[in-house]
Amino acid sequence: MKKLLLVMLVALVAVAAMAQVEPEYRIDPYEGKPGGTLFLGSIGTGPRTFNPFVAQETSSTDITDLMHQSMFNSDNTGMPTIPALATEWWFSEDGRTVYFRVRQGLKWSDGHPFTIEDVRWTFEDLYFVNEFTRNGNATYKDAQGFLPEVEVDGNVISFTWTEPNVWSFRAIGWGQIMPKHVLDEYVQAGNPIEAWTLADWDKIVGMGPFMIESFTEGVRTVMRKNPHYWIFDEAGNRLPYLERINYEVVGSQDVLLLKFEAGEIDIMGPRAADWPRIVEQAEEKGWVYGVGGPGLGSDFITFNLGHPDPVKRSWFRNVHFRRAIQYMMDKESIIDTLFNGLGTAIYGPVSPSSGFFNPEILEAFPYRYSITRARLELRRGGFDWDAQGRLIDSDGNRVEFDLSTNAGNITRETIAAILVDGAAKLGMKINYAPADFNLLVGKLLTPDYDAILIGLTGSVDPGSGWNVWRIDGGLHSFNYPPEYNPDVIDPDIYEAFDWEKRIHEIFVRSVGEVDEQARWDLFAEFQMIVAEYQPYVYTITQNYLYVHKDSVHLANPHPNPAAGTLWQIHGIWKD
Template sequence: MKKFLVVVFAVLIFVSVFAAEKYVYFDENTPYLGANATGKYGGTLIIPSLGSGPKTMNAVVAQETSSTDVINRFMGTLIQLDNYARMHPALAKKCELEVTDDEKMIITLWLREGVRWSDGTPFTADDFVFSMNEIYCNPDIPNDMADLLEDSQGRLPVAEKVDDYTVRIVYQEPYRLAVRYAAGIRIFPKHIAEPWVKEGKFKEMWTVESINKRELVGLGPYIPVEYVPDQYVRLERNPYYFKKDANGQQLPYLDGLVFKIIPDLNAIRLAFENGEVDVYGVTAQFYPDIKNKAKEKGWIVGTGGPTFGTTFLTLNFNCPDPVKRKWFRNEFFRKAIAYSMDKDAMIDTLMAGLGTAQWGPISAAAAAYYNDDALRKYPYDLDYARMMLQMGGFSWDKDGNLIDEDGNKVEFILMTNAGNTTREGVCNILRDELSKLGIKVTFSPIDFNTLVQKLVSTGDWEAIVIGLTGSDEPQGGANVWKLDGALHFWNYSPEVKDFVSPDIYEVPEWEAEIDRIFTENVRILDQQKVYEMFSRYQELVSEHLPLIYTIQQLYLYAYTDKLHNAEPTAFGGIWAWNEEWIWKEQ
């Protein structure tokens, strides 16, 4: 599942930003990523894509990585990130920020001249202003990015055209992450998208069928040109891509990319071993074997620390079944499940020891915000789990089945995405442990895209194990943690409270406090205060467990030694952040 990961400098920078009238983020002398690269042309990078393929090519609609992995290659942004999540210029060549006397914030960006869309149309300020005002900030086009663009009072920015190659973004108050998100939107071509917006059909634009129709137009290094369902998506080099390398040669070096659609992790491993794909995000259980074969096979194999991602169990606070809804809202019930998770066994069994337990919503990789002392932890202890259940009003019948205070046997359906062997393993271990508490769990893995739709759209689910890609910046999860966030999936948005009975809609105070943290932190300029706010957020989540965190694999990678300039990173993956200057021996 997709999470938005547009990241810039460490937030410490913002203390000094507002101490002066203006701050220059970068100027014309700041090189873009790839400006110092050297390499050779040719070759196709073949990347495994887990699941059933993309669902859309519209960045505003996409909710799953199978779609966003492709979208991110052909859509451009004004800024770009390196493998340490530091900001660099991209389509913008200069960026200044100013706070006015009346506390408005103005970001001015100077665009590169002479850039063309992949269909040859000139790229100008009109495209960015249109994308910001008429798409991302359009109330008729609800989207996840709008959650990140809002200031502390829910107001969206306004983009203004200064001239054909200069834009201003105006906020009504200081916003700590203004450049981070506003300059990071994926830009749509006005000459293509404007009619769809005017007709009220924008979310129907750019379906997967658009690939084979060659309708996609972008500013990124590659353009999708062929899609064979359940087999692959092929992208070709963008002939108008604006970047050049150290020798003045146009990037990218590769002829193109292929996302090879593979149904499960076992099949991805076999595809890598057989040379059918060039890169492999190794699962921990296979890492020792892959490492042992590396020299013989001509692979580059390595490991790093934790990734930014999180994996968790979520229970549906708005479950259609009122009996189960009551269980899932019972905090003691959730804590009992937390105590029943044998994370050591999960790490040893599923990750060959190459993992770590997770206790809260921020990964240890996000060092600027992670606070281990703020977290409540739940070591595996079934006796504690039984005590939590008793405190929650549960008991056991004569046959050892857990029953609630009304005598209902406790049982529920647990789902995850089929083919993800680690998540399937987590579910199986959890099911077995819960059975020791008298809880019957029916495990039902399903297709990933179907799972996501159940989670964010239909509400037709009971319990799910899934993950979020995470970020070094907690505010990137605002669309998950704000009450009205598009991915606030375990509980209804306040928008529905007038349409459902009070017993269905409920917002506990701790959940409202988390919402306030995500609303208010963005206007705080003191980094220490922001750290304290997000420490409180970690405390609240680990105490009340809207999401029950599981385990996290360490960052592992493998790729063929025919690839050059590959720089693996927990932030951008083996290939994702610098494909423009990766090259492949023929």
């Protein structure tokens, strides 16, 4: 009888132990020392909201990104390869379904259990509703415009589209998971956009490494380590190593530099203009500094290929004309003037820092600065010069057009000035007038312009540019189809080019291309087409610069634009 009782007891204990899920923590190979405060500066007026699906500018997302986690993280080339809240993910045979295995037994920063229901709720009830987030739900839809079916099976969640959909898979993997137990009341009330304003800084719950400890609007945000964080080092320390992060609001780069020099800030990204000053002091003050690759975004010139004036339209549509513009731009002198030589000439929509960059475009289309080459291209395009050396087209019209950029952006204004200079050497007249940003956007999107110099935020994955490159995209500003704005674009004038249609096709197909190499090849072809036809004439970008105190040990061995100094922040430690 006693024996039987004992056996039953043992069995009971065993069952209880099995029901208690072993937390699936992640172990990272860092060897740091816990403790300390990291001092950082945020340029501008500080965060505007703590709501991650409302926040638009980096002063807000710098903070919210620390408080939340997604199913996978990027490695230090910006590729989504590191398991985070999901331990693994895979596609079904037909590629229409993607599965994520979600970690079990983890806790939110407030100690509430984190479950797969939080993941399902985050997507199905929050991110998939167009009105509930500032960016809308377009990234989650497949090419047919359908949102995925979501299914939960044990610790695996699956998303099924009507056709393979890599782009949305990535968006889901990057999506920050939100706590249902905190935000569901907002979702039920239909106003999640009003959740987590600045006044709610102490109510935020997340899976990220740091949470807000105190916040003074316009002054600073102090963050403290999440006591329930789910990543450990090999020695068994619960990460992050840092006890606190102090984000100080700093009005300008000048003051940030002064503060860094005075030792009040630990890590900063200096301007190229300040670089010599940094290098000069580095040894004496014990700073570590470095140059990463070229930045991900780039400024480019867009020409209005659907211009209502037939003369201008014929120039802008002439590929030789656009190539000539590419040739006549003295990028090296722009880089020297603007960035102390710490910049890179860019010839396509994908930055050389991205894993998707196709180096072959540089050999196939070596657009080096050359006025002679530019003249040659113009001659090939049917242009000529009159007796005074002024450029004229085949009908004898003098080549003269307007160029605008947003006033106050020194980089763009300098590029424009050098462009005007280069054009003068070719006998081309560019009437340059900077304009207010809002005015410029209005002109670009109407469209009502000759040429505009502007930039867009870049990212590692070229797929993020769908809104620019698809013919039906809202930012397809060089050649909008008539359906975009029937009041302005005359269907008789409109012409879709073969290369343009091919790019459109690449973007549509890349969404469904599950095979990584095939997808890479598609984007390689895309870069080749852009290099050949120059729908946008790309200019330059600044290289990624960073400097930090030697007492700070970064987790990223080579900070770069795709993964900066704060990459894997839970692995950063201080002496």
